[in-house]
Each structure stands twice: as structure tokens, then as C-alpha cells.
Amino acid sequence: MTRHFSSLLAPRLAALIAISLVLALGLIGLPARAQSGSPFAPAITVNDMAITGYEIAQRQKFMQLLGATGDVRKMAEDALIEDRLRQWKARQDGVAVSDQAVNQGMAEFASRANLSAEEFVKALGENGVDAQTYRDFVSAGVIWREVVKANFVGRVMVSDSDIDRALRLVTPRAERAKVLLSEVVVRIGGGGEAEAMAKARRAAAARTEAEFAEVAREISSSPSATKGGHLDWMSIESLPAEVRGAVANLRPGHSTGPLPTSGAVAVFFMRGLDEGGAVAPSERALDYATLTLGATGSAESAALAAKVAARAQRCDDLYSVARGLPADRLTRMEGTPAGAVPADLGAVLPRLDPGETAVVRRGGTDVLVMLCNRGRAINADLGETGPSRDAARSEIINTRITTLSDQLLAALKASAVIVRK
Template identity: 45%
Template sequence: MISRFLRTAAAALLIAPLAPLSLPAQGLFSPAIQIDEMVITNYEINQRVAFLGVLRAPGNPQELAREQLIEDRLKLRAAREMGITVTPEQIAEGMEEFAGRANLTAEQLIAELSNLGVAAETFRDFVQAGLAWREVVRTRFAGSAQASEAEIDRALGAAGGGSSVRVLLAEIIMPAPPPEAEAVMARAQRIARTTSEAEFAAAARQYSATATARSGGKLPWQQIEDLPPVLRPLVLALSPGEVTDPLAIPNAVALFQLRAIEETEFARPSYAAVEYAAYYMTGGRSAETLAQAAAIEARIDTCDDLYGVAKGQPEEVLDRTTLPPEQLPADIALELSKLDAGETSTALTRAGGQTLVLLMLCGRTPAVEEAPDREAVATGLRNRRIGSLSESYLEQLRADARIMELN
């Protein structure tokens, strides 16, 4: 069975801006970027954009594709200069491991990618660069990233301190059914450039499909831990007034503006699982279907009540699911982060906008807190230090290289 990871890929590809694919055939394989003696072609950029669409990577896929390909060239050159090679067997294992995250074999994933216009070589090159860089980092920094006993003690002490961050956001969720996907993404990219709360609020009132549209998209204070994992680093990278790059979600595009951020003295408990129910209604966001949804919302208090609503209908109209927070689909996670148990949302659609999703949060299961493990803390400190060193090294490689945009 093809996983949810790939069932949403087609929608993501439709939303991702693929303008460069209109290049004439003779220019498709022309150099687009030169890094010293190395080049990146238009074809490689188009392929990486498509691959990022399948992965539903956050951010502007055109910019991200260029950045990743430049970094891949620098990573592979650093590996060659250190005498590091990645064998075909290692690449094959890496492809299997990556595909396994979507409960697929590499062969199955390659077949699905091919159906979506992504060549097997694009997947292979992506994995090869990652494996080569991992060996570069391990060889160069593993010996200098050990944590001292004093650092581990401090980290263990901080683990019980109970501090966190909360953020004040505004949102815009714009429906983007396939025929309108390209135009909606272009509009989202224009809105993303604003730093004015008033302009963002006006756009939310005009375009957003969520219940917050009337208030200019304004959300209440939220703990950073309550946001979907894909959104947390994007929000933390913003300054007040700035807007995230457009996020492609099924049949919609999402934008978030940071209005304020502050540290709190108490960290909300983490959750091991989130249970929700989704009732699917034909008719999309038509006035009639939204009115039917409002009538249902008025007479249900818990997820169990939805069984009575769905009685006598096909089994697939009601989906009740329990998942770890990190496995929630991005759009569902965004909506659930705003809800308490028993509350509902009608912001989402499926089937190209033709099916309205009445989403209800059933409940959240708190994670069992265990005493911090000293070895796990040491490993975390070591990995964090290696990550920081590797980022600095990559920045140095980029600064030392002569990079030219050719088109």
C-alpha cells in the first residue's frame, strides 16, 4: 500500500511553482549555476524542485532546490579532497533506508517518483550527497565534539528547569485546488514579502479560508511545542513582522506571520499521541456543504458522536486516527494545534477541493516522562556540536567558492 507520504505528493507538485519547466528543450541542459569548475544545469534544478514537491519540503522550492544543489556540489568536492568515496552498495542501502521512512522499498519509491516526473538519478544523487557529507563530518569532527562531564551535568540540571517559548502568530490558509494552484502560490509568494501586520491581516480577511479570517488571521498565544514539527523551525527563524515562505499542503497554501515571541517559565507537557476524527463531506467549500457542517458541529460534543452522523453511509466517510505528533499530516497538524478536545474545524478539503473535511480533536495522550539518561544527554550534546561544526564548515566552503548564477 502506498503511504500517506506519497498519496499527497501529486497535490504538492501541483502547488509547487514549476515555471522553469517551460524552458525550450535546447536550454534544459544548459548550465544555470557555476561553482568554480562545477556546473548545475536547468534540468537538475527542475528535477530537484519536483523531488522537493514530492517530499512536501517547506519553503520556496525554486530557491531551496538551487541552495541544495550548490551545497551538494560543495559537499561532494570536500569528500573527494578527503579521499572519501561512497560505494554503490552504500548508496543502495541509503536509498532503501530513505524509502523505508514512507514504508516503501527503494524500487517502489523510484516507481512512484517516476510517475510524478522525478528521475531515479535525482533520488540517487540526493542520497549520495547526504552520505558523502556524513562521512566528511564524521571524519573531520567526531574527535573534537565530545562533551565534558561538567557540560553533561549542566544539561541534566537544565532538563528539569521547565522553560519554553510561546509565539503569537497570524495565519492565512488559502484554498488551492489544482486549476488554481499556480495562481494561489504566486499570490502567497507576494504576501510572504510583507512585514506589515496590517497588510497581512487585510490579506487574511480577503483570502483565508479559516475561521480566523475575520480577525485578520490572528491566533492566540501558542507554546512552540504545540505547533507541528515542520512549522517550529520556520517560526523560530522569524523576527516579529516577518512571514514564513509559503507552505504547500493538500489543496491549500499556508502562510504564518510572527507577531510576538517570548520565553515562558513552564514547558507544556509533550504528547505521545494525538487522536482525531475526520468526517468527509462531498461538495467542498460550497455554501450548502458548509451549512451542513455547521449544523453537524452544533449537535456533536465528542468524536463518538460522529459515528451517529456517519451511520448508514460508506465506511470511508469517517476516519478516526491516533498518531504520534510527528506523524500527523502537516495540514491536519496545523488545524489540531488550534483545537482543544471536542472542538472542530472545517478549514481543510480533499479530492482537489471537492470534499470538505470536518475535523475534530478527540484528545491528546501525554508522554510518559522518564529521568534523563546521562549517555543520551552526552550523545545529544555531541550531535548538536557536530551539527554546529558541520554548518560552519559548509558556510566556509561556500564563502571560499566562486558561485555565479547564469540565469
């Protein structure tokens, strides 16, 4: 049976796009030999490297498959121009990548959608995107990472005072308890809160873990539904305040009552409790960013979400995505105690890895949240009793390298000779 792109890939591409600094489509400098009017004739040249009309059409189609809206052709042209600049800089620096590296990048990219590279290419082909388009899309990102390494890795200096300043954001504190929970999350839909509350009461009435898991699979809107609502061990202090209070007095084998949250009603079942002992210190604080996308279901919201998926791998990348928007649309929170995180965000942040995003609904507005940092690890084997200085140093270096790479690309664009035919 034919598997279509929209059903097979689209739901998984938002997390998938974030695996590289900027993975983008592009062939290196096609010769300008095609006849005028041919789709293979140069439509744009960047430092004498051609971008054909066919490449633009392919990139445009690819971006539309990702859900991009608005002037997608211009978005495609801009992305291809940046790719040529990356490739031009690689030539100037004598940087090249092997076929093996590109193949590995293709396999890694596809694996984020639980597909092989061959399956990913097939799905794209069924929707009119060429295999070579995908290969060049990956290749551009792979070669840019090598350019960034050659220019900046090993040259960024971090002082002890820089690390001290970063470590002052958080203070280690002992972990009191860990909980092993299952969840049922019922979104408030067309039937309103009363209907959602009635469904949630079914979960709250479950007498066993198996009964709760069955209800979760049937009615829960959370991604954990496929696992019977099972969540991993987590610190009780990482839960939102209203959930933490309800869970604190639970015994294993019992559930909370329905708990209203933003846009949903949740129920939690206690599967296990660790009240202390030899456990690792808890996460001290969360760094995260929120970006107001727009009205729920609107073209603006979908387009901005697609832009984040295509361009933002870290929280710092959100600043360029939000350029031109009102300042209050983007908020960055640093060193926020887990219990002080708003309930709707606190329900999703524990499931995210740094750089991953989720969208929550606030009233009629979609708000994207990205986890920036989940706290700095403490290595008890090394006798550390506070946040790791090595981890803090690495984080500072990575942030500075990202900034420098963005500045390098901006400088290349400012000095490039770009001609539109």
C-alpha cells in the first residue's frame, strides 16, 4: 500500500528538522548552459554559482510539504541563496565532506522520523521531491558544520568568571522524592469542559494500573497514550505546583481526581514512589523560551511553527525567527525553579530534550515552548556537590559558536554578489 507524505512524515518533521545547524537544499554551482526559459536555466547567481528554476521549484514544494505558507517561493529562494554562501565559504576554506558523511547525515535525518533513508526518499518521491534534492538538502548542512568547526572550534575562550556567572543562575538542592506516574490528558474540545471532565472521571475511577492504561489508550490526548499513559521516573519537584500538590499525598496504586489545566483536564496514577535515599540530585532549574505563534488554527500560526522547525535548533535561534515581530511575542526564561513554571508549560517541559519544542493552547492562541537547558549535571563519582563546571563551559562554548556562525553567514550575505535573472 502506498504511504503518502502527509500521513507518514508531516507529523514528525518538526522535531526532525532541528538535527543540524541549518540543513538546506542546494547544488554547487551549475553551469549556465541551459536555454533561457528552461527550468534548468539559472534563475539566481550567488558569487557566480547558479541556482536554477528547477531547484527553486523543488525547494518550494519541499517547504510546502512541511506546512509552510505565505510567499513560499521567496522563502525557498532565500534558503537556497544561503546554501550557496555556505558552499562558497567551504570552497574558500578548502573544506569538503565525503559521500559517507552525507550518507550518514541522510540516514540520521530519516531516523528521526523512524524511517530509513530509502523509505524517506521514497516518501518524498511520491510527493514530487527528487532524491537528489534530499541529498543536497542534507549535504548543505553537513558541509556548513565542517566550516563552522574549521573557523571557530578551539578558538572560543571561556574564562573562569564566565563559568562562575553561569553557575550563579542555579543552586543545587537535594531531591526529596521521585515518582513514577501514568497520565490521562483530555483536551477540552467542542463538547466543552463538562464533557472533558466526564471523560477524565473515567480515568480517576480506574482501580488498577491496567485499567488506567486501557482508559489512557482510549481517550488520552497525550503522546504517552500509546504507552498506556506511562511516564518515566521524575522528581516530584519538577511537577507543576497544582499537580505536585495532588500527587504528593498519593500512594502507589491510586490516582488523583481530574485536574483542570490550560485547555485540558488531567488525571495522574501513581505507579511507584521513591522517597529518597541514594538518588541523583534533582534538576535545579529550567531555562526555556516561549514564542506566541498566533491564533489557533490560523495560517500565521502554522507558518511561524514551520519556520521554527526549519530554522531553530536552539533557543538562541528563536531570536532570528522572531525578527520583525513585536518584542513581547518572544520570552526567554533562565534559571526558573521547576515549581514556578506555569502549569501548561510545566506539563510538557519535563518531556522535552534541549532544543525540542511543543505547542500549547492558551485560550485561542498557540504558544510554542522550547526547552533551552534542563540544568547542569552533577557527577557524584567525581565528588562534585554543585553544578559541573565542565558542563557549563561546554554550554557557553556552544552558544558562542552558534552566534559566531550566524554572524559569519550574515557577513557572507552582505558581501556577496547576488543577481536575480
